[in-house]
Amino acid sequence: MSDKKAILSPLPGVFYRKPSPELPDYAKEGDVIKAGEVVGLIEVMKNFYEIKAEEDVLIEQFVVENETIVDAGQELVLVKSQAS
Amino acid sequence: MLRIRDGGLQTLVQDMGRKEFYHLGVPPSGAADKYSYVLGNILLGNPHDYAALEITLLGPVIEFCKRTVIAITGAPCEVRLNEQPVPMWESLVIQEGDMLAFRMTTQGVKTYLCVSGGIQVPDVLGCKSTYVLSQLGGFHGRKLQAGDEVQIGEPLPGVFHQVGRRIPDEYIPAFSNEMDIRVVVGLSSYRLSDEGIKTFLNSEWQVGLESNNIAYRYTGATVSFKPFDPPFGAGNNSSNVVDIVYPIGAIMVPNEKELILLLRDATTGGGFVTIGTAINADLDLIAQSRPNTKTRFLAVTVDQAIEARLSKKRKILAVQELLR
Structure with a gap:
């Protein structure tokens, strides 16, 4: 059974999908990523915080685009749990 | 450990x-x-x-x-x-x-x-x-x-x-997403137009996402400079003065659309116009302002600023006495 979930931003700030402008995205829609892998960054107060998957997941959809300003608690990525 | x-x-x-x-x-x-x-x-x-x-x-x-x-x-x-x-x-x-x-x-x-x-x-x-x-x-x-x-x-x-x-x-202090910060207007406020000072005090400002221990940034209104011929030693932008030491809490106006309020990790001097200085007693409130906090600046006198600082010290001593 797979289970739909959202990864939420723990912080207000700017959401980035890549580690730096010239590097590729951390993850794409359709990717399966492991627990602890990074899906994006939040920048706030001149600090970057890595947003990680809490379990193995399939990335269904990025709800916010690269460089969007988000609020704490806002949905970032819709995922499907890959736990069996 | x-x-x-x-x-x-x-x-x-x-x-x-x-x-x-x-x-x-x-x-x-x-x-x-x-x-x-x-x-x-x-x-x-x-x-x-x-x-x-x-x-x-x-x-x-x-x-x-x-x-x-x-x-x-x-x-x-x-x-x-x-x-x-x-x-x-x-x-x-x-x-x-x-x-x-x-x-x-x-x-x-x-x-x-x-x-x-x-x-x-x-x-x-x-x-x-x-x-x-x-x-x-x-x-x-x-x-x-x-x-x-x-x-x-x-x-x-x-x-x-x-x-x-x-x-x-x-x-226990109250934490809010609306702040009133008291300031002593001065240092180089004479470089702002009267309208500019009024706008500074009457507008609602918003805390920027990049604010941190170095400085807080605010946007939300436009403060206009007076026309001015920069003296020798100053940069040639309207926001420049001959370099001064910035007090902690100094509110710089680097351009008409932005305020930069210097906190405890800030640069100690430079050449921007400063419209005023946030009072010592309110520095804690500034540092506790989350990004997007709505902020108003209220003008007070130096005497009122000193009284606010003393009253905060008395509050700390009162807590200490209670818990002795």
Whole structure:
């Protein structure tokens, strides 16, 4: 059974999908990523915080685009749990 | 010893800050919300200036390798001790092996973890505060990260008998997403038009996402400069003056659309017009303003600013007396 979930931003700030402008995205829609892998960054107060998957997941959809300003608690990525 | 399992967004060792090097270009740094920080030390019977951990927005996960007593103060934050929620503004006993996990702050920005005997790092220029920009002081001049081992002092004699002491509710600060910050207008406010000063005081400003211990940025209104021929030694933009020493709390106007309010990690001087200075008693409130906080600036006199500072000191002494 797979289970739909959202990864939420723990912080207000700017959401980035890549580690730096010239590097590729951390993850794409359709990717399966492991627990602890990074899906994006939040920048706030001149600090970057890595947003990680809490379990193995399939990335269904990025709800916010690269460089969007988000609020704490806002949905970032819709995922499907890959736990069996 | 504290074993850091997760550093959170930005967790720094802070104390009262370094006071004697401002004229050499070294800002004081130190706890951004002094009131909350000092109350944590008072709860533990520590001297007021014992070093603590300052947590920003999203907290760390810490394993304690020693039995001790702690107090958590400042911005409201969900904190769990071995998975069980624990109260803030109260002294708590910690057993060897306990795991303390901070989550995100729900209001405000800065949460403090004070430990009996204080956080132990070497003094740099007379204190333990972290100045991140110059990698000076604190724990190797940087924020804590997973794997760090931070030394703590021996618990003070008698502190285990004081577990459960609590700051009375009326002394716990309110955290809000609307702030009134008192300022003394001046330094180079004569370079703004009358309309510009009025707009500064009558507008609602918003805290920018990039605000931090160095400075807070505000946007939301337009303050106009007076037409002016820059003197020798000043830059040729309307926002330039001949270089001055900036007081902490100085509100610079780098352009008509933005204010930059200098905090305790800020540059000590430069050549921007400053419209006024936030009063010392309100620096804690500024540091506790989350991004997007609506802010109004209220003009006060120097006498009112001094009275506000003294009244804050009296409040701290009153808490200390109550908990004696």
